[in-house]
Amino acid sequence: MKKILLSGVKPTGIAHIGNYFGAMKQFVDLQDFQDGTSDGYQCYFMIADYHGLNLIQNGEEMRRLTLDLALDYLAIGIDPSRSILFKQSDVSAHTELTWIFDTLVTIPYLARAHAFKAAVEKLTDATVAQRHLSSKLEQLTDINVGTFNYPVLMAADILLYDTDVVPVGQDQKQHVEYARDIALKFNHTFCRDSISTFKLPEPLIIKDVAVVPGIDGRKMSKSYGNTIPLFATRGEIEDAVMSIVTDSNVTGAGGIPPNIYNIHKLFKNEADLTPLYDAHKGQYKALKEALIEDIDAFLKPMRERRAQLKINTDKVLEILKNGAERAGKQADAKLLEVKKIIGVTP
Numbered sequence: 001m002k003k004i005l006l007s008g009v010k011p012t013g014i015a016h017i018g019n020y021f022g023a024m025k026q027f028v029d030l031q032d033f034q035d036g037t038s039d040g041y042q043c044y045f046m047i048a049d050y051h052g053l054n055l056i057q058n059g060e061e062m063r064r065l066t067l068d069l070a071l072d073y074l075a076i077g078i079d080p081s082r083s084i085l086f087k088q089s090d091v092s093a094h095t096e097l098t099w100i101f102d103t104l105v106t107i108p109y110l111a112r113a114h115a116f117k118a119a120v121e122k123l124t125d126a127t128v129a130q131r132h133l134s135s136k137l138e139q140l141t142d143i144n145v146g147t148f149n150y151p152v153l154m155a156a157d158i159l160l161y162d163t164d165v166v167p168v169g170q171d172q173k174q175h176v177e178y179a180r181d182i183a184l185k186f187n188h189t190f191c192r193d194s195i196s197t198f199k200l201p202e203p204l205i206i207k208d209v210a211v212v213p214g215i216d217g218r219k220m221s222k223s224y225g226n227t228i229p230l231f232a233t234r235g236e237i238e239d240a241v242m243s244i245v246t247d248s249n250v251t252g253a254g255g256i257p258p259n260i261y262n263i264h265k266l267f268k269n270e271a272d273l274t275p276l277y278d279a280h281k282g283q284y285k286a287l288k289e290a291l292i293e294d295i296d297a298f299l300k301p302m303r304e305r306r307a308q309l310k311i312n313t314d315k316v317l318e319i320l321k322n323g324a325e326r327a328g329k330q331a332d333a334k335l336l337e338v339k340k341i342i343g344v345t346p
Helices: 017-030 059-076 093-102 114-123 126-135 145-159 170-190 234-242 258-264 270-279 284-311 313-342
Strands: 003-009 041-047 084-087 165-167 202-204
Touching: 003 017, 003 145, 017 041, 017 059, 017 165, 041 059, 041 313, 059 084, 059 284, 059 313, 084 313, 093 145, 093 170, 093 313, 114 145, 145 170, 165 170, 170 202, 170 313, 234 284, 258 270, 258 284, 270 284, 284 313
Parallel strands: 003 041, 003 165, 041 084, 165 202
Antiparallel strands: none
16 A cells, blocks of 8 residues: 655745755655555645745736646656646635634644744744734734634645655644644544544655755755756856855865855765866866756756646646546545534535
8 A cells, every 4th residue: 555645835936956956856756665564655746826825916926836836846757647746726625624624723723833933023023023922913914814824724735635744844844743733633522433534644854855055055045046946047057056156255175165066966976076176176167167067967858848848738737637636536535524524414
């Protein structure tokens, strides 16, 4: 039997190589994963467009970003014959189960979520934020309910599919913990015959995942403006790499510029890089040119696959439709089970 794996990504911007090495590459690898205890994973890859509404509130932009993310998934190697690729909004059970869970969770419980606390702290200093959080929640008028309720929708996303594992970073474990807590609360409240409705998912924290540095040395992030797009053209790669900071303050031991080297080792093994960097000590332009060649060689096949897919977007939309039908069968069956248990259907 295959274990169930679910991952969701919001369609909120252009993918960069940090997204790829930090998560997307692992999604492709997990399609083929097998171990001694199971036949691997049945993978559900969800485009979390309803989650994205907290940030994207323009219809045309949402449609474009959703299609872009579907193209990205397919171009990197997500195989719709082996994995289920679908849009969250195409499976209505997600939002329906969210409301059922909303009747079980409390405001103080949701107020402990990291994402909500971060939103509060953006409004005011930490001291005032904590006071608002504990006694003046109604005054936080600039935070939408979707941000506050985000963990409940995510719990519904996970629990609908009897998910065994959710691949997350160490800093995202709380999302899975919320899903487990909500599953336990539902099981305790409604499953008095001791037969649990919801399976308790586990976080899948993949070891040795690269923390990808940006062109300024900080973690690569759209918010820092220090990214290299995953499907960049040759010209875009050249512009980004030539902008990598290489002054004397960021030169490591042996004269190796770490901001170049730390990106370069994502694309070439260190045994090959050592003689290159030894031969070009202090020659930052030459090292950047070598990095451009290696990035372009790596990205070119994916870039070309994406361009071919974009020619026939109807096929991509059909893949999403088929994925939603497959996901919907599982989700609707679980929701019907829940509705019977809570007494809203015979």
